[in-house]
Amino acid sequence: xxxxxxxxxxxxxxxxxxxxxxxxxxxxxxxxxxxxxxxxxxxxxxxxxxxxxxxxxxxxxxxxxxxxxxxxxxxxxxxxxxxxxxxxxxxxxxxxxxxxxxxxxxxxxxxxxxxxxxxxxxxxxxxxxxxxxxxxxxxxxxxxxxxxxxxxxxxxxxxxxxxxxxxxxxxxxxxxxxxxxxxxxxxxxxxxxxxxxxxxxxxxxxxxxxxxxxxxxxxxxxxxxxxxxxxxxxxxxxxxxxxxxxxxxxxxxxxxxxxxxxxxxxxxxxxxxxxxxxxxxxxxxxxxxxxxxxxxxxxxxxxxxxxxxxxxxxxxxxxxxxxxxxxxxxxxxxxxxxxxxxxxxxxxxxxxxxxxxxxxxxxxxxxxxxxxxxxxxxxxxxxxxxxxxxxxxxxxxxxxxxxxxxxxxxxxxxxxxxxxxxxxxxxxxxxxxxxxxxxxxxxxxxxxxxxxxxxxxxxxxxxxxxxxxxxxxxxxxxxxxxxxxxxxxxxxxxxxxxxxxxxxxxxxxxxxxxxxxxxxxxxxxxxxxxxxxxxxxxxxxxxxxxxxxxxxxxxxxxxxxxxxxxxxxxxxxxxxx
Numbered sequence: 001x002x003x004x005x006x007x008x009x010x011x012x013x014x015x016x017x018x019x020x021x022x023x024x025x026x027x028x029x030x031x032x033x034x035x036x037x038x039x040x041x042x043x044x045x046x047x048x049x050x051x052x053x054x055x056x057x058x059x060x061x062x063x064x065x066x067x068x069x070x071x072x073x074x075x076x077x078x079x080x081x082x083x084x085x086x087x088x089x090x091x092x093x094x095x096x097x098x099x100x101x102x103x104x105x106x107x108x109x110x111x112x113x114x115x116x117x118x119x120x121x122x123x124x125x126x127x128x129x130x131x132x133x134x135x136x137x138x139x140x141x142x143x144x145x146x147x148x149x150x151x152x153x154x155x156x157x158x159x160x161x162x163x164x165x166x167x168x169x170x171x172x173x174x175x176x177x178x179x180x181x182x183x184x185x186x187x188x189x190x191x192x193x194x195x196x197x198x199x200x201x202x203x204x205x206x207x208x209x210x211x212x213x214x215x216x217x218x219x220x221x222x223x224x225x226x227x228x229x230x231x232x233x234x235x236x237x238x239x240x241x242x243x244x245x246x247x248x249x250x251x252x253x254x255x256x257x258x259x260x261x262x263x264x265x266x267x268x269x270x271x272x273x274x275x276x277x278x279x280x281x282x283x284x285x286x287x288x289x290x291x292x293x294x295x296x297x298x299x300x301x302x303x304x305x306x307x308x309x310x311x312x313x314x315x316x317x318x319x320x321x322x323x324x325x326x327x328x329x330x331x332x333x334x335x336x337x338x339x340x341x342x343x344x345x346x347x348x349x350x351x352x353x354x355x356x357x358x359x360x361x362x363x364x365x366x367x368x369x370x371x372x373x374x375x376x377x378x379x380x381x382x383x384x385x386x387x388x389x390x391x392x393x394x395x396x397x398x399x400x401x402x403x404x405x406x407x408x409x410x411x412x413x414x415x416x417x418x419x420x421x422x423x424x425x426x427x428x429x430x431x432x433x434x435x436x437x438x439x440x441x442x443x444x445x446x447x448x449x450x451x452x453x454x455x456x457x458x459x460x461x462x463x464x465x466x467x468x469x470x471x472x473x474x475x476x477x478x479x480x481x482x483x484x485x486x487x488x489x490x491x492x493x494x495x496x497x498x499x500x501x502x503x504x505x506x507x508x509x510x511x512x513x514x515x516x517x518x519x520x521x522x523x524x525x526x527x528x529x530x531x532x533x534x535x536x537x538x539x540x541x542x543x544x545x546x547x548x549x550x551x552x553x554x555x556x557x558x559x560x561x562x563x564x565x566x567x568x569x570x571x572x573x574x575x576x577x
Contacts, residue, residue: 031337033071033278037079037248040276046247049081053107053114054121054237056088057099057221059292060307060314061106063349064252064283067332071280072250073112083112084244086119090236092220100221102307106315110325121231121240122222128231128239129183131269132194132213136175140268141212142168143178144195151193154200155208162200162208182215185228189215196235198264206261210234238262242271249275252282253341283335284343287497288313294511303515304498308554310564311498311519321495322540322550322566323349327356334575346497347573354548354567361542362390362397364531365435365480366563368492368523368546370409372455372484375440378406383485387467388436390531391542400530404437407484409526411545414479415456417445424477426456432477435544439464439475480544487526491562493552494521527561535561545569 030038040046051072055061061069076083085107089095104118135141144167146154156162170178182192194213202208212235217228231239238261241249249262256279266274282290289295295312298304307314310321318328331352335344365388383405391397410426419427426432431441438460446455464470498519500506506514531541537553541563549563556562 032339033075033248033250033280033337034078036276036278037075040247041079045276048247049076049079050084050245050247051076051081051250052084052086052119052241052244052246053112054086054088054240055103056091056094056233057096057103058091058094059099059296060102060312060316062290062292062295062313062315063285063288063318063328064290064313065106066110066315066328067283067335068250068252069107069110069112070329070332071337073114075248075250076115081247082115084116084119084246085114086240086244087121088233088237088240089120089122089220089222090231090233092216092218092230095221097221102316106319109319110315110328119240119244120222121236122220124236124240124243125223125227125231127243128236129229131239132179132231132235133176134270135196135212135268136179136194137172138268139172140197141194142170142175142197143182144168144193144209144211145191148190151211155205156200158205162205164200165195165209168197168209179213182213182229183227185217187215189217191215194229196261196264198261204257204260206234206258207264210261212265234258234261235265238265238275238277239269239271241275242266242269242273245273246275247273249277251277251279253279253339254282255279279339281338281341284341285313285346285349286343286502287346287499289499289511297512298498301512303512305554310493310552311495319538320550320553321564322357322538322548323353324356324360324540327353330356345573347571348575350567350571351573351575354569354571357540357542357548357566359391359394361540361548362531363388363392364528364541364543365402365482366490366492366525366527366541366543366546366549367409367411367480367482367487368494368525369412370525371412371415371453373408373410373440373481374455374457375406375408375460376443376457377459380406382406383483386436402436402528402530403483403486405483405485408434408481409484409487410456410479410481415442415453417453425479426458426477430477431475432479433464433466433475434460435478435480436466437481438462438466482526482528484526486529488529488532489560490525490527490532491555491560492523492525492546492549492565493562494523494565495519527563532561540566542569 053069053072073083144165154163193211195209196212198207200208212232213229216230219225259277262277308316308320331349383403385401386404387399388402415426426442428442431439440458440460442458444457445453448454496519499514500516501514535551537551539551541549543549547568548566550566552562552564
C-alpha cells in the first residue's frame with residue numbers, strides 16, 4: 001500500500017510495514033522533527049538521541065497518545081537512541097495505580113519497547129525540591145500567600161500586564177524558611193505556593209511568575225505520605241527530561257507557549273543536560289472526543305461502561321473493540337507528522353483496520369437477526385457437512401466443514417415478502433443460492449398473529465450442490481445461513497460513532513448533547529459451531545456479509561460468546577493515494 005502525504009512529513013512511495021515507513025525506489029522526505037534532529041546531531045549539540053513518553057496517570061490513553069507513543073518510539077529507533085516511559089505523577093489527587101497499569105499495557109500492546117525500567121517523576125521529588133531551593137537562593141523564586149483567585153486577578157490579561165504580588169520581594173532567608181515549613185506540613189492546602197520570579201509584564205502569560213509548587217496533603221500512589229508539597233507540571237516536566245538526559249522533548253502544539261518557561265527552568269536550575277522542546281500537531285478526528293477530561297466525564301456519568309468501552313477512542317477501547325496494533329501503527333504512519341493542526345476523518349482508521357484484518361481474520365457465518373428457513377423437501381433428521389472456505393481471498397487458510405440440515409437461520413433482511421426493485425435475495429417464488437450449499441426456492445411463508453413473517457418455507461434442488469459443477473441454471477442472489485440444530489447462540493454488538501459532532505444541528509453544542517443515541521445496537525443471534533469451536537477473547541472473525549468481529553473480553557463467558565463489530569466489510573471511504 002502506498003500513500004502520499006501533504007506539506008509536512010511527505011510520504012511518497014512508502015510501504016507501510018508494521019507501522020514503520022520503509023523506503024521504496026525513492027528517497028523519503030523527512031518530517032520537520034527529523035530535520036531538526038539531523039541538524040542538532042550535525043552541529044554536535046547531542047551525540048545520541050533520547051526521547052520519552054511522559055503520560056500523567058490520571059486516565060486511560062487515547063488514540064492521540066498512540067500517535068505520540070509511536071512518534072517518540074519511532075524517532076528513538078530510527079536514530080539508535082533510547083526511549084523512556086515515564087509517568088508525570090505530580091498530582092496525587094487525580095492519579096491512580098489503575099491508570100499506570102493501563103498505560104503500560106497500552107504502550108506494550110502497541111509494540112513500543114521502552115528502555116530500562118519504567119520511570120516516575122515522583123522518584124525525582126528530592127532533586128526537584130533541591131532545584132526549587134536553588135531558585136530561591138538565586139532570588140528566582142518566592143513563597144506567595146495570595147489566594148488562587150487573587151493570583152488570577154494579579155496575572156493580568158493578554159492585553160494588560162500583570163502586577164507584582166505583595167509577597168514578591170520577600171527576603172531569600174524568609175522564602176527558604178517558609179518553603180521548608182511548607183514541606184514540613186505547617187500550612188493548609190492552598191495557604192501558600194512557591195512561585196518563580198520571572199516577569200509579570202511578559203506578553204507570555206506563562207512567564208508571569210508561574211506557580212511551581214503547591215501544598216497538597218494527599219497520599220501519593222508512589223511516595224505515600226512522604227510529601228505534602230508537589231511540583232507543578234511546568235516545573236517538573238523540564239527537570240524530569242533534563243535528569244533523564246532526554247535530548248528532544250516532543251509534545252503537542254498547546255505547549256508551544258510553555259516552551260520559554262521550559263527553557264527557563266532548565267537554565268535557571270543549572271541542569272547539565274539541556275533538552276530541546278519541539279511541538280507537533282495533535283491528532284484530531286471527526287466524531288471523536290480527544291480530551292481526557294471529557295472521556296473521564298463519559299465514564300463518570302455512565303454514558304459508557306468504562307474507559308475500555310468499544311465506542312471510546314481510548315487505546316484499551318480500540319483494543320477491546322478489535323482494532324489491531326498493526327492497523328493503528330499504519331494509520332499513524334499514514335497521517336504523518338505536521339506542524340499545523342488538521343482533522344482526520346475517523347473512517348480513515350476503519351480503512352486501515354479493514355486492510356489489516358482482510359488477510360488475518362478467518363471467515364465465519366453468523367446470523368444477527370434470525371429468520372427460520374425450513375427446507376420442506378430435505379430429509380428430516382439428516383445433517384450433512386458442507387465444505388466452505390476459511391478466507392475467500394487466501395487459500396492458505398484452508399477449508400472447514402459446516403453442518404447443514406432441514407432447518408436453518410437466515411438474516412431477516414435476506415427475505416422480503418414484497419420485493420423492491422433490484423432485490424435479488426429471497427422472496428416468494430424466487431430462487432437463491434445458500435452459500436456453499438444448494439439452490440433453494442421460496443414456496444410459502446408463516447406469519448404470527450400480528451402479520452409478521454416468522455418462518456420461510458423453501459424447497460431445494462439436490463443437483464445444485466456447491467462444488468458439484470452444476471451449470472443447468474443461474475441465480476442472481478447468494479445468501480448466508482447457519483444450521484438451526486447446531487448453531488451456537490451468541491450476542492452481537494454493533495457500534496456507530498459515540499459522538500456526532502458533524503451531524504446537522506450539532507455544531508457548537510456541548511459534547512454531551514452530541515451523543516449518538518444509536519451508538520450501540522445489541523442483537524441476539526447465532527453463529528456456526530465449526531469456526532468458533534476454540535474461540536477465545538480477542539479472537540477476530542470475518543463474519544460473512546456482516547463485518548469484522550472481535551470476541552469481547554469483558555462480557556464473553558464460557559456459556560456465551562459476545563462479539564463486537566470492529567468495522568463493516570466495506571466503506572465508501574477512499575484513501576488518497
